[in-house]
Amino acid sequence: MRPDLPYVLGGVTVGALLFGQAAIAPDAGPVRPLDVALILVTAxxxxxxxxxxxPALLVTTAAMLxxxxxxxxxxxxxxxxxxxxxxxxxxxxxxxxGLASLVFLAGFLAKDISTAPPGRPGQQIIERTSLLLGWFVAANVAGLVARQRRRYLEQVEQRAAEAERTREEMALRRAGEERLRIARDLHDSLTHSISVVKVQAGIAVHLARKQGEEPSAAxxxxxxxxxEAMRELRATLEVLRSPADADRVGLARVNELAERTRAAGVPVQVTVTGEPPALPDEVDQAGYRVVQEALTNVARHAGPxxxxxxxxxxxxxxxVSVTDDGGALPDGAVTPGVGLRGMRERVxxxxxxxxxxxxxxxxFAVRATFPLDGAA
Structure with a gap:
């Protein structure tokens, strides 16, 4: 309704103007019911x-003639x-x-000529016709200009949207290329090193058991x-190569983290309060990484x-909070390392x-809070 409101108001205004003009014009004839109907149809x-x-143009032209x-x-x-x-x-x-303009001007001129009073009516008719001709030319030209301007604005918006799409596609392509590069670097460096550690640890456990000894807890x-590092590295590489299809870690695997930390010699207690809702994937993964990094720091820096x-x-x-009662921190301000900075960026x-x-x-205490009503 809103786009039509100016036209409705215009119709009401035109109707009122025509009624007033027909009533007060010195050379106007009496207004009859048919004339009232013509004005209403025009409005x-x-x-x-x-x-x-x-259709509105045809009806208006005919009714006004x-x-x-x-x-x-x-x-x-x-x-x-x-x-x-x-x-x-x-x-x-x-x-x-254009045709409606010519028809109306011709009819208007014919009526003026047929009802012209004696004397010198020619100049008045010419002036009135010239005035109307200028108005109709201006209306046609103004409509063409408005149409061209609208088409120009549509083209500008279309080009802007296309440019934005192109920028997004380029950004996505560059991000994909960067993910693949990181995946290759991780595969070529970390995968080899972790594989060596895993193989050597397996050999050591096998030899100990072959000699009848129980392998140490460490x-x-x-x-x-x-x-576990190899499994997570493979999952990370899958995310980098195909982020839409890769499985994500989440808080449901916190107990696994706790078990591995206990195996490293650090007692861990896990407490869950409240009913776990269906978390967004990003929040679920970020909470898991916070717990993982915090427990890693406890095992590395907290001592007993x-x-x-x-x-x-x-x-x-x-x-999500992780606290410990270790005493390895010296006095002074805490200097955040790469792990803490990464946690803060995630959160x-x-x-x-x-x-x-x-x-x-x-x-040391790490406490992260995530809003669940508007998480990105």
């Missing part, structure tokens, strides 16, 4: 000219025709707009950690310590917050 045609430009012949409404009879001529030309119906932890992993679920928030990239500092009772 309705103007109101509907956006939807039906050519008949009204001018019957009432001699004067120049005001040309106003609704001018409006519909402009709309028709703007919508691309140039031939119809050796078994190395074997398990290297095997115990760790606690807490997962707190609520409808709008996920909180803040999803609209969450990360707090990593000394705990209230010693040790």
């Amino acid at each position: 309705v045609a103007v109101a509907l000219c956006r939807r039906f430009p050519v 008949v009204l001018h012949v019957r009432v001699h409404a004067g120049v005001s009879a040309a106003f609704p025709v001018l409006g519909t001529v402009y709309v028709a030309s703007w919508r691309g119906y140039r031939v119809a707009a 050796l078994l932890a190395i074997q398990e950690a290297s095997s 310590a115990t760790a606690e992993v807490r997962l707190e679920y609520s409808p709008a928030l996920l909180t 803040t990239g999803l609209g969450g917050t990360l707090h990593a500092d000394r705990g209230d009772n010693g040790g």
Whole structure:
């Protein structure tokens, strides 16, 4: 309704103008019911000219010619025709707009000549006809200009959208090429090194058992950690090569992380509060990586310590915290390393917050919160 509102108001205005002109014009004849019907039909045609430009143009031209012949409404009879001529030309119906202009001008001129008073009517008729001719030429030209401008703006928007699409495609292609490059580098460097560690640990465990000895807990932890590292590296390479099809790690595997950390000699307790909702994949993976990095830091830096992993679920928030009671931190400010920076980037990239500092009772505490109602 909103696009038609200006045309409806225009129809009402035109109807009121024609009624007023027919009532007060000094040379106008009496207004009869047929004339009132012609004015109302013209008002309705103007109101509907956006939807039906050519029918509205034909109805308006015919009605105003008949009204001018019957009432001699004067120049005001040309106003609704001018409006519909402009709309028709703007919508691309140039031939119809031009023919309607010529028909109305010819009829208007014929009526003026037939009813001209004695004396010197020629100059007045010429002036009025010239004025109307200029108006109709201006209406046709203005419609053409408006149409060309609209087409130009559409082309500009189309080119802008195409350029944006092209930029996005180039960015995606470059991102894909970069992922493949990283995947090749990881495969050529880390895969070999981790494979060597895994093989050597397996050989050591096999030799120990062959000699009738039970392998040490540290050796078994190395074997398990290297095997898990190979699995995660393969999954990472799959993500880099085909991110849409690769399986993602998530908080459902936190107990596996805790078992591996216990095998490395660090007691870990896992506490879950709340009902786990269906988490977005990005949040689920980021929470897992926070726990993984925090437990790795506990095993590497905390010394003799115990760790606690807490997962707190609520409808709008996920909180992941890892605390330990180790005493390996020296006094002074905590300097974030690559692992902490990576954790912070993951969390803040999803609209969450990360707090990593000394705990209230010693040790170290990592606390990450993720919003679940508007996660990216």
